[in-house]
Amino acid sequence: MSTATVTQLIERNDAALDVRVTPEAEAMRESALQAAAMVGKVDNDERNAVAIVAQVELKRLINRVEADRKEVKGPVLDFGRLIDQTAKDFIVEPEAELKRVSVAVDEYATVQLARQRAAENATRLEQEKIEQDKRRAMMDAARAEAAELGKIQAAAAQDKAITQAEIDRQTQLAQAATMDAMDAVNDKFGRMAAEVTTVVSTKPEAQSIREELEFEVVDVHVLYRHAPHLVDMTPRRREIKEALQNGMTLPGVTSRKVVRSRVITR
Secondary structure (H helix, E strand, O other), X not given: OOOOOOOOOEEEEOOOOEEEEOHHHHHHHHHHHXXXXXXXXXXXXXXXXXXXXXXXXXXXXXXHHHHHHHHHHHHHHHHHHHHHHHHHHHOHHHHHHHHHHHHHHHHHHHHHHHHHHHHXXXXXXXXXXXXXXXXXXXXXXXXXXXXOHHHHHHHHHHHHHHHHHHHHHHHHHHHOOOHHHHHHHHHHHHHXXXXXXXXXXXXXXXXXXXXXXXXXXXOHXXXXXXXXXXXXXXXXXXXHHHHHHOOOOOOOOOOOOOOOOOOOOO
């Protein structure tokens, strides 16, 4: 008993990256199409038998081509999957390292941005101090005849000290390397704000002088921790946003703004 060998109708040439239909397939198609061409209207047994023969040949051709297509394409699909998995496995560690390095770069960029803004605030406050000094000089001249000079000078010195302290705070914030260091600077100057002295001077007989308390809240967070009943709890969004942009860490506030870096390749 002999075994017939089935020839493929579609052949793949890997070396040439080519696929072709075999002559046998061309002959089978021509035969099936000729058989189908013989079928017109089926209205009797003889024509029905011819039509069935055409159906069988067409179906046999289509099934053979579909089977060969899967057989020829199968190894190519497997090879493609192997390529994908090989590339995926190869870049696992580089991708993890890229993520780690990107996080480190983002953290450094965040600190640098906070330091830059703190430095800009220090410069701005220095300009404001100059303007305050000019206005204070004009006010001193206007008040010289109505108020005791020593008290005016003491109040001016106190205001100047407060302004200088804020300049020093912003300057130290600009020099801080981490967010923890910035928080330490804010706490330090918050405690210093409580050290306020009052100067009382003598007065001429015709002059009526009374002592009034002047104050400035330089750190509302420190005030709230010590005396929460003296602080309005309504969030002031504009001030909060400005404080966050200046590099301050605010307990109870979550900020979604982050710094992202990206690698530009050409």
